[in-house]
Amino acid sequence: xxxxxxxxxxxxxxxxxxxxxxxxxxxxxxxxxxxxxxxxxxxxxxxxxxxxxxxxxxxxxxxxxxxxxxxxxxxxxxxxxxxxxxxxxxxxxxxxxxxxxxxxxxxxxxxxxxxxxxxxxxxxxxxxxxxxxxxxxxxxxxxxxxxxxxxxxxxxxxxxxxxxxxxxxxxxxxxxxxxxxxxxxxxxxxxxxxxxxxxxxxxxxxxxxxxxxxxxxxxxxxxxxxxxxxxxxxxxxxxxxxxxxxxxxxxxxxxxxxxxxxxxxxxxxxxxxxxxxxxxxxxxxxxxxxxxxxxxxxxxxxxxx
Numbered sequence: 196x197x198x199x200x201x202x203x204x205x206x207x208x209x210x211x212x213x214x215x216x217x218x219x220x221x222x223x224x225x226x227x228x229x230x231x232x233x234x235x236x237x238x239x240x241x242x243x244x245x246x247x248x249x250x251x252x253x254x255x256x257x258x259x260x261x262x263x264x265x266x267x268x269x270x271x272x273x274x275x276x277x278x279x280x281x282x283x284x285x286x287x288x289x290x291x292x293x294x295x296x297x298x299x300x301x302x303x304x305x306x307x308x309x310x311x312x313x314x315x316x317x318x319x320x321x322x323x324x325x326x327x328x329x330x331x332x333x334x335x336x337x338x339x340x341x342x343x344x345x346x347x348x349x350x351x352x353x354x355x356x357x358x359x360x361x362x363x364x365x366x367x368x369x370x371x372x373x374x375x376x377x378x379x380x381x382x383x384x385x386x387x388x389x390x391x392x393x394x395x396x397x398x399x400x401x402x403x404x405x406x407x408x409x410x411x412x413x414x415x416x417x418x419x420x421x422x423x424x425x426x427x428x429x430x431x432x433x434x435x436x437x438x439x440x441x442x443x444x445x446x447x448x449x450x451x452x453x454x455x456x457x458x459x460x461x462x463x464x465x466x467x468x469x470x471x472x473x474x475x476x477x478x479x480x481x482x483x484x485x486x487x488x489x490x491x492x493x494x495x496x497x498x499x500x
Contacts, residue, residue: 216381219408219416220321221374221459223270228261229460230277232499233369241474241490251284256294260317269326274315279307279361302342303353309338310361323374323459331363364395373452373461373498376418382408398442400426415453415462422448424470439477446470446492455500464498 223229234255241248256279264271280293281303294307313334318326335357339350359365371392378388387407394400404422411417425445452464469492476486 215411216383217408217411217416218381219377219418219454219459221270221319221323221377222321223262223265223458223460225262225265228259229458230257230259230500231370231373231461232257233496234498235369235494235496237492237494239490239492241488243486243488248286249284253280253282255280268321270319270321272317272319274317275312276310276361277312279310281307302345305341306338306353306357309341310334310357315366319374321459322377322379323371325367325370325375328363328366331366334361368394369496372450372466372496373464376404376406376420376452376454377459378406384408384411394424398426398444400424400444402448404448409451412453414456416456418452418454420448420450420452422450424448424468426472438481439479441475441477442472443475444470444472444490446472452498460500461498462500464496466494466496466498468492468494468496 232255235253237250237252237254239250239252241250257277259275259277261273262270263273276294278294280291280295282292283290292301292303292307294304294311296304296308298304313330315331315334316329320326335354339345339354342350345353371394375390375392378386378390380388382388385408387405390404390406392402392404394402402422402424404420406418406420409417409419423445424447426442446469448466448468450464450466453462454460455462471491472489474488474490476482476488478485
C-alpha cells in the first residue's frame with residue numbers, strides 16, 4: 196500500500212511539472228550585448244528554356260545586438276554585422292566572398308568588409324516583434340565611392356545582390372525566425388499557438404506558423420514550429436536588373452529552437468524550408484513575351500549564439 200501511495204505521489208509531481216505554466220518572452224538587460232551566428236544553405240533548381248540549372252548558395256555571418264535602452268516592453272538595440280560571407284556554386288563553378296578576406300582585387304569581399312560595424316537601430320518588443328528599423332539603407336551608402344573605376348551597371352548589380360542578402364528584408368526575415376515566436380499568454384508543455392507573419396526577401400510570402408512548447412529543460416525551452424507559406428499572386432512585382440518578376444510559390448517550414456530560459460534569446464535553432472512554384476518574368480523590351488521559370492528551393496538555416 197505504501198509503495199502504491201508513493202507511486203501516486205510521484206505521478207502527481209510529474210504531472211504538476213508537466214503542466215507548469217511559463218511566460219515565453221525576451222528578458223534582456225540594458226547595456227548587455229547578445230550575439231547571433233547564422234548560416235543559410237540554399238539549393239535552387241530552376242528550368243530556363245527547357246534547361247535545368249542548379250544553384251547552391253550559402254549566406255552566413257555573426258551579428259551583434261546591444262541593448263541601448265528599455266522603455267516599457269520595448270528594447271532599443273544597436274545592431275551590427277561582425278562577420279559576413281557568401282558562397283555560391285553556379286553550374287560547377289565555386290565562388291566565395293568574405294568580410295574577413297584581405298584581397299584588394301576582390302571587390303565583393305571588400306564591400307562585405309565595409310558593411311561590418313555599421314550600426315542599425317532596432318526597436319523590438321518583449322514578444323519578439325520588430326517594431327522599426329533605422330539605418331539599413333545607410334549601410335550601403337558611400338560604399339561604392341571606394342571603387343571609382345567600377346562601371347555603373349556593375350555597381351547597381353552588386354548593390355541589388357547586397358540588399359537581397361543583407362538588406363532590411365533579409366535582416367527581418369532571419370531575425371523573426373528566432374524572435375517572432377512567442378505566444379501572448381502563458382503556456383505549458385504541449386500547448387500550441389499560431390503566429391501570422393510576412394516573410395520578405397526576393398519575394399513576399401504570407402506565413403502561418405503553429406508553434407508548440409515541446410519541452411522544458413534546466414536552462415532552456417524547446418519550441419517547435421510548422422509553417423505554411425504562400426506568395427501573393429497579386430502582389431508587387433520584384434524588380435532586378437531592369438526585369439520585373441512575379442512569384443507564385445508555396446511551401447512549408449519546419450523549425451526547432453532552443454531558447455534561453457533567462458533571456459529568451461536563441462541558444463540553438465534549425466529551420467528547414469522547402470518551396471516550389473514559378474517565377475514569371477514579365478513581358479518587357481528586355482524580355483519580349485516574358486518567360487516562365489519553374490523553380491524548387493530548399494533552405495536549411497541554423498542559428499547559434
